[in-house]
Amino acid sequence: MLRPCRSVLYIPASKERALEKARELPADAIIFDLEDAVAPEEKARARALLADELQREDFGGRLRLVRVNGLETPWGAADMLSFAAHPGVDAVLVPKVNGPEDLDAVACRVSKPLWAMLETARGCLNAAAIAAHPRLEGMVMGTNDLAKELGARSRPDRLPLMSALGLCVLAARAEGKVIVDGVFNAFKDEAGLKGECEQGRDMGFDGKTLIHPSQLEVANAVFAPSEDEVALARRQIAAYAEARARGEGVAVVDGRIVENLHVATAKALIEKAEVIAAQPIAAGAI
Ligand code: COA
Ligand code: MG
Numbered sequence: 001m002l003r004p005c006r007s008v009l010y011i012p013a014s015k016e017r018a019l020e021k022a023r024e025l026p027a028d029a030i031i032f033d034l035e036d037a038v039a040p041e042e043k044a045r046a047r048a049l050l051a052d053e054l055q056r057e058d059f060g061g062r063l064r065l066v067r068v069n070g071l072e073t074p075w076g077a078a079d080m081l082s083f084a085a086h087p088g089v090d091a092v093l094v095p096k097v098n099g100p101e102d103l104d105a106v107a108c109r110v111s112k113p114l115w116a117m118l119e120t121a122r123g124c125l126n127a128a129a130i131a132a133h134p135r136l137e138g139m140v141m142g143t144n145d146l147a148k149e150l151g152a153r154s155r156p157d158r159l160p161l162m163s164a165l166g167l168c169v170l171a172a173r174a175e176g177k178v179i180v181d182g183v184f185n186a187f188k189d190e191a192g193l194k195g196e197c198e199q200g201r202d203m204g205f206d207g208k209t210l211i212h213p214s215q216l217e218v219a220n221a222v223f224a225p226s227e228d229e230v231a232l233a234r235r236q237i238a239a240y241a242e243a244r245a246r247g248e249g250v251a252v253v254d255g256r257i258v259e260n261l262h263v264a265t266a267k268a269l270i271e272k273a274e275v276i277a278a279q280p281i282a283a284g285a286i
Helices: 016-022 040-056 076-083 100-107 121-125 127-131 143-150 159-175 190-203 213-222 227-245 260-277
Strands: 007-012 029-033 063-067 091-094 114-118 136-141 178-181 207-210 251-253 256-258
Touching (some): 007 063, 040 076, 091 100, 114 121, 136 159, 159 178, 207 213, 227 256
Parallel strands (some): 007 207, 029 063, 063 091, 091 114, 136 178
Antiparallel strands (some): 251 256
C-alpha cells in the first residue's frame, strides 16, 4: 500500500516561517506551492528559497510535492527546470491539467513522478485519460478554481461540484491512482471542515488538501480507520474464517452478511490502520 495521504498541506513557498514550521507538523504530505499562493513579484524568490530549503531540510518521510506554475505562464518552465530532478522532491504537481497532453509536455522536462490538479471543466471531463497517464501517481481536486469556472455557488453539501468530484474519484480508482479532495476555505470553522472531510472520505477520497495547520488534526482523524472500524473488521475476518471452516461461503456479523469481498475490504482497512500507526510522524493526531 502507498503511504497515507490523509492530510495534504499547502505551504506557500514564499513564506519562510511556514516552510520552517512544516518539519514539525503532522501532515502526511506537503504541497510546496509556487503557483496561486505566491504573488507574481515573489515567484523567483520563492523558487530559489524552496530549492534551497528542500536541499537542506529533511521533512521526515512526508510526501513532498512541488506545485509548479503552468507552462503557459512566464514562470512554469523555470519552475520545472529547478525541480525536474531535485533530490528533495517526491513528485511535481501540475496545475490546471486539461488532458493527458498537458502531462506529456511536463513529462519530457521533469524526471519525477507527476501529480495533476483537476480544477477545470475540461480536466474533469478528461479525468479518465489523465488518470491513465503512465507518469501520473496522484490527483488533487482544485475545487476553488473549478467552482469559479463553473459559476457554481459554495454550499455546505457541495452539490454543485458533486458530478465533477464523483467523476474524478471514478477515474482515479479505475487506474489505481491516489486522489485527494479540495480545500475547505473557512479554516477557523472546525465543524464545517469535519463535515466536508467526512463527505470526501465517504466518496472514496484518500484525504483532503488543507491550507492551515489547524486543519491537520481533523483530516488525520477522519481519514484514518477508527478503533470501532478496526474492531469490526477483525470480527468480520474471524467470522468469515469460521464460516469457511464449516464449508459455508457467507458469514453474518451484526445482522449483515460478510462475503469474501467484505473480507478484502476489512483486510485493507486493517493494513491502512497499521501503516498509519507505524508512521514516523504523528500517528493519529497532533
Ligand atoms: N503551512 C505551514 N504553516 C502555516 C500555514 C501553512 N499553510 N499557514 C499558517 N502557518 C503557520 C504560520 O506561519 C504561523 O506560525 P507561527 O505562529 O509559528 O509563526 C501559524 O501557522 C499560525 O498562522 P496564522 O496566523 O493563524 O495564519 P496566517 O494569518 O499567518 O495565515 C493563511 C493564514 C490562510 C493566509 C495561511 O494559512 C496560508 O497562506 N495558507 C496557505 C494558502 C495556500 O497555500 N493557498 C493555495 C492553495 S488553496
Ligand atoms: Mg488552482
